[in-house]
Amino acid sequence: MSSPLENNLFGLAVVSYLIAMVLYFVYTVRRREETGPAFLATALAFALQTAAMIVRTVAAGRLPFSNMYEFTSLFAWGVALVFLFIERRYAIKALGVFITPLIFALIGYASVLPKEITPLVPALQSYWLQIHVITAILAYGGFGVSFGVAVMYLLREKKEASAKAPGGFSQLLPGLKVLDALNYGAIAFAFPFMTLVLITGAIWAERAWGAYWSWDPKEVWALITWIIYAVYLHARYTYGWKGHRAAWMSITGFLAVLFTYFGVNLLLTGLHSYI
């Protein structure tokens, strides 16, 4: 079992993410632009979650990177990390309303998964595990943020098209140009890491399974995800697919991320049975 200390820290982190999400919603409903406390709640939740992971690392004698609970929690952590960075640096209005539900959904799902510290099966005993997972977290974090931003873009666009009187919720959203640039920025940040996920996975697979590429469903779906974002980048440079189309492609890409992560495990069978 995981230690009571870890469970308490993790529970507090879940509650803090929930508070952050509620605060962001309340501020949005009240049309308030100043969202400092919500940001602080997110940062606090992030710190608590990090502490829980440190406690677990100490208890397990290894980084908590190797089962569904650990990785789902890390996924939430990665999205929170990229979100906090962007929020602090660029202060994008209303971003939190769209990102905190995603973080909360991920960590909420993690919280119902079995938490015991399981020993590592032989295939996972490799330092490539750490490298592979860290790159995945950064990639997924960036893609998660780009997804939230793409949803914001489509909402704002819809509001602008309906040409209602100014005011209301869309007022809180940043301009379309800013959202589009941020969507691109998050993907441009994540894409090299996604490439590293594939490369480090291949090197590790060669050592552990005897082939760098086995067309395992997880590999295939990671490749499909990579291709979708590669097409996004090319369409942007060459055809100037910005704004509306880019937002939809970004959403499609993140759905592929989610399928790679959850769908492959639940629906398909393969070598990659740990996470």
Place this chain on the structure above:
Amino acid sequence: MPEATKITCPQQVWKWLTSMQLNLFLLLIIAGLAVFGSVVPQGEEPAFYHQYYGPLRANLIQLFYLNNVYHSWWFFTLVFVLAASLLACSLNRLTPLWRQATTFQYRCEEESYSGAPIEGLAFSPKDAGETADGLFQRYRQRRYRVFLAEKQGRFYFYADRGRFGPFGSLVTHLSLVVIMLGAFYGGLTGFKSYANIPEGESFDIREAGFSVRLNDFHIDYYDDYMPKQYYSDLKVLNGDQEVMNKVVSVNNPLTYKGVTFYQTSYGWAVDGVLTNLGKETRFSSLDREAALVGDDLRIKTLFYPDYTSDASGYPRTRSPLPNNPRVVYVLYQGSKALKYDVAELGKPAKVNDNITVAFTGFRQYTGLQIARDPGIPIVYTGSALMVIGLLLSFYVFPRRIWAMVTPGPKGCRVLVAGAAPRFPDRLAEEIQELLEELQRGEKNEQSIRK
């Protein structure tokens, strides 16, 4: 139609091959097919698909090779065309990119400024020479490559940074071609096989001309008997001579002359002797594998190291430790099962009037994947190139700035142009800042300090 153009107009083929549409289309098609490959189980027997999908869908699956997507001829064709297209695109861009990175031209005509992606104009109260020198210092300080020339009192200025950034995309695309080549080469020249070797036995690798012997096998367990790690002490033999010795485990393979031995699985083997009408046949049988023990006799064994039976009488093992070893076996004559029983070691069991079976010992065997893939170094080189290419593409910000300083009655007139394909807005801001400083006639030192 494409056939006709291929013959008559190679240029058109080239144009088609280097078009972005083709590349994106191919990528999406490949991704789409990969989806089928991940959903439809791959490489099963035809009967499986008939049973699972029904005759109509099973036939469709086989018609389009959806049961073996990644090794089908059309998948290869798509990947091949993609590689050719990527290569063609890269070759197409090589010369212009190289020229752009290694040469530059001052902009000497007023018109060439109004056509630039970013342009601006400022009047500085300072004289032309001082202003030009200020530009030179300012951009040198900002780690640009700077050039300044003077002709008939006019100053021409050029500066750039990150000029190799545009190669990032080229390197990335070429790296994909390298990876595909490596995979193709490895597939053509390599081999992959699988061997179960009991302790003390050797295995000949025909493809490589040497053999491997398992000296010893052991498993480290966690408290709940989950395997922590398993180890095969392997000896590589060239003829009778030992050439290499290494203990391999999962994630720690052995490589000899390009052939790699990967620890993949393990199991039990039992040794025994079968007596048929007074004739003894010794055998060694791996779990679940049938061993031939006479002209038409086969034996299948399953070893239980710590035997017990559950409530419904099925054999079980309490632990992986040999505390209570038993062998469950089936003896077949032709396709008929003669005997199914649980045997103790060392106790001969009578099958019928003619045949007795005795199990004499047990060993562990190791499951090794044995593979040679000469494409691996190429694939890894391609991967490294891809990382370099992406770093150049995403983390280098290429920008170029031109200026022309013309002396005027009260100072000078400065025309500025800029180009930054990745972040034009950022450079535009930077140039705006420069223009304002020029207009105010700030001292060089100030702008440098900033």
